[in-house]
Amino acid sequence: MEVRDLHEWPATVAEAEAIQDRLRPSLDLEEPGPQALRTVAGLDVSYAGDGGGTGARLAAAVVVLDARTLEVVEESVVTGTAAFPYVPGLFAFRELPTLVAALRRLTVTPDLLVCDGYGVAHPRRFGLACHLGVLTGLPTIGVAKTGFVGSHETPGARRGDAGPLVDGGEVVGRVLRTRDGVKPVFVSVGHRIDLDTACRHVLALAPDYRLPETTRRADRLSRDALAASP
DNA sequence: GCGACAG
DNA sequence: ATCTTGTCGC
Secondary structure: OOOOOOOOOOOOHHHHHHHHHHHHHHOOOOOOOOOOOOEEEEEEEEEEOOOOOOOOEEEEEEEEEEOOOOOEEEEEEEEEEOOOOOOOOOOHHHHHHHHHHHHHOOOOOOOOEEEEOOOOOOOOOOOHHHHHHHHHOOOEEEEEOOOOOOEOOOOOOOOOOEEEEEEOOEEEEEEEOOOOOOOOEEEEEEEOOOHHHHHHHHHHHOOOOOOOHHHHHHHHHHHHHHHHOO
């Protein structure tokens, strides 16, 4: 599929923040988004060694599923190196080049991208899911496993129970329980979809486990690719 | 000022 | 993210 060029790459924290600020106006946060999905892609990255700096070896995976059956339609995985040190809020710059390379190898264009991390629930309202949305033009959402920005009440204990994630006085996401009695996930929109629709899709994608099947498949693929590569 | 801090 | 043993539960 087509993905916009990354163009200039930041060398400093200030440059990376400036890029986020410059791209943010391109976000479409008005569309309700796709109500019915034919295909949906999950993205994830695994690392080897060096936990925080630039240059760590990594594998970026994209797995496209049939949204109805959750069966694999296509897989793409690319190995590379971390393109930026880990800095909370700039996490996307670490793995964006390799993720984009994996997306470009796709022969099908998914109806939705499910990213590992956050969308607008971000210090500058431009997390990984937003960045990938602007680069691909596709609807994107972020599903994170732990908190980052914002505060929330503990949602009910049953699957489907949820509550707002609030930051700076605005609702930036939703804390959503995907399994009875299991720690909830943090859902935020990235591009071209609304929060209700995003949460509906997350629940449909996670019938048996805490995380969406898209994320679980991409996680396994990236992990296996990393272990199999020199 | 001191922590906390997506992966 | 990754480093890691045992352990509780279906």
